[in-house]
Amino acid sequence: MVGAGLSGLVCARELKRQGLTVRLLEARDRWGGRMHGHTSASGLRLDLGGQWVGASHHRLIELLAEFGLRRYPTYYDGQGIFHWRGLTHRAGVEHDFRSSLLFFKPQELDLPAAAVAETLALQLRFAQLVEQVPPQAPWNASNASELDRLSIAAWLQGQGAGELARYSLAWLGRLGGSGGFEPHESSILHLAWTQAVAPQQETPEAWLVEGGVAQLAAQLAGELAEVIQLQAPVAAIEQEGDGGLRLSYGCGEQLQAAAAVVAIPPPLRLGIRFSPALPPDWTALLQRSPMGSMVKMLAIYWEPFWRRQGLNGLGIGNLPTLELCVDSSPPGGPGVLAGFIAGERAWRWQRLGAAERRQAVLNDLVSWWGPEAAEPQELVLHNWNEESWTTGAFTSFLAPGTWTSYGRVWQQAHGRVVWAGTEAASRWPGYFEGAIEAGLAAADQVRQLLGGR
Numbered sequence: 001m002v003g004a005g006l007s008g009l010v011c012a013r014e015l016k017r018q019g020l021t022v023r024l025l026e027a028r029d030r031w032g033g034r035m036h037g038h039t040s041a042s043g044l045r046l047d048l049g050g051q052w053v054g055a056s057h058h059r060l061i062e063l064l065a066e067f068g069l070r071r072y073p074t075y076y077d078g079q080g081i082f083h084w085r086g087l088t089h090r091a092g093v094e095h096d097f098r099s100s101l102l103f104f105k106p107q108e109l110d111l112p113a114a115a116v117a118e119t120l121a122l123q124l125r126f127a128q129l130v131e132q133v134p135p136q137a138p139w140n141a142s143n144a145s146e147l148d149r150l151s152i153a154a155w156l157q158g159q160g161a162g163e164l165a166r167y168s169l170a171w172l173g174r175l176g177g178s179g180g181f182e183p184h185e186s187s188i189l190h191l192a193w194t195q196a197v198a199p200q201q202e203t204p205e206a207w208l209v210e211g212g213v214a215q216l217a218a219q220l221a222g223e224l225a226e227v228i229q230l231q232a233p234v235a236a237i238e239q240e241g242d243g244g245l246r247l248s249y250g251c252g253e254q255l256q257a258a259a260a261v262v263a264i265p266p267p268l269r270l271g272i273r274f275s276p277a278l279p280p281d282w283t284a285l286l287q288r289s290p291m292g293s294m295v296k297m298l299a300i301y302w303e304p305f306w307r308r309q310g311l312n313g314l315g316i317g318n319l320p321t322l323e324l325c326v327d328s329s330p331p332g333g334p335g336v337l338a339g340f341i342a343g344e345r346a347w348r349w350q351r352l353g354a355a356e357r358r359q360a361v362l363n364d365l366v367s368w369w370g371p372e373a374a375e376p377q378e379l380v381l382h383n384w385n386e387e388s389w390t391t392g393a394f395t396s397f398l399a400p401g402t403w404t405s406y407g408r409v410w411q412q413a414h415g416r417v418v419w420a421g422t423e424a425a426s427r428w429p430g431y432f433e434g435a436i437e438a439g440l441a442a443a444d445q446v447r448q449l450l451g452g453r
């Protein structure tokens, strides 16, 4: 097994339960990958990576329950703030995403009625497109080639979309789960596919976990303590004529195995030397699958002061740095706002010095929540683009033209090398749920490969 993120941990546990001898090699000095906990100065457990549990993330919900990890609902009572062209607009949350304007009740937003109507009409046309995309085989959508060669930006232009309508779909690419890419970087087919396999409509941000979801990785790793090796980056996987495999890792160490599961983000697979080499279609697919660009922010306050003003901490809009902010306060605890800097905003932000980075974030928090937001007890900024064993977040995306040219190999094993990792999932790729699905599916494939052994 390569990679001790959630997917690799789940896969290793499954194979071990079936009585197979498993070794789990992890490049970092910690397990969990994008499931990553942090303890604040005041002792609060927070998630620097993923944090939410979705309403239909059944495998994740089951696993949390198995370890006795308790969920609590994300706080959506009261009104959120949509920031648009320098003005704040308060509105309640519309739980039916498709009828919402980026989660808000459109009729409550004090925006020009024509722009709102145009945005809702465009969202509807996009939703119709999503329905035409087969989740398992997006290259079979009608007009797939055309839609795959069309960037999201070009599609929006072709629709004659106005500024607000353009923003709503661009936001979905930058922050809607798949995350971290700009409208010129991916195709409208890819964006539609992300919603076909991981629909925002199914409320992926329904729950949070008391003490942080990262406890799950710690629990799984605890069960696998004797099979995990940390600081063991895998550099080569060679398949030998006798049906065996040789993995080279760490400082020149080697390991013989009957099969290998690679559970790492797609672009990082290019850093492993495979023998025989990956087929050209596979290499081309990986070369066109970069990670999104993403920074996570956590601002901790003495109390969730915004709730006193009837606000629920949901902030969205075209601010210079942050584009999404959500109340992530633990029940009865201090106030916590989680926020994200995505796509081009993240590239610009990461070129600033530390003091300017902090100030840029605080400025946006004040734009949403007023002067009290300027002085958090603690401000944590975690840049996933700087993590060399992840290289971005939330997940990878495909460049225009990639699905229809090379996408067919997406889940195909390479001999006795099987792919896991959230990006290999058919449902909820990019999320924890996808990581679990892909881990279990890989364990199944290994069992079949090893057949009589």
Ligand SMILES: Cc1cc2nc3c(=O)[nH]c(=O)nc-3n(C[C@H](O)[C@H](O)[C@H](O)COP(=O)(O)OP(=O)(O)OC[C@H]3O[C@@H](n4cnc5c(N)ncnc54)[C@H](O)[C@@H]3O)c2cc1C
Residues within 6 Å of the ligand: 002, 003, 004, 005, 006, 007, 008, 025, 026, 027, 028, 030, 031, 032, 033, 034, 035, 048, 049, 050, 051, 052, 053, 232, 233, 234, 235, 263, 264, 265, 268, 271, 272, 294, 295, 296, 384, 389, 390, 392, 393, 394, 395, 420, 421, 422, 423, 429, 430, 431, 432, 433, 435
């Ligand atoms: C900021 C952020 C917010 C997110 N929000 C959510 C959310 O709210 N809800 C949700 O469901 N999902 C969310 N996600 C996505 C979720 O975290 C991921 O989908 C999931 O954790 C991926 O798990 P994985 O095991 O597939 O991959 P990873 O967690 O990336 O694990 C891969 C592991 O492989 C290791 N590795 C890489 N290369 C090698 C190598 N050559 N040799 C050995 N080891 C290697 C890495 O160090 C890593 O530990 C978020 C992610 C981020 C970063």
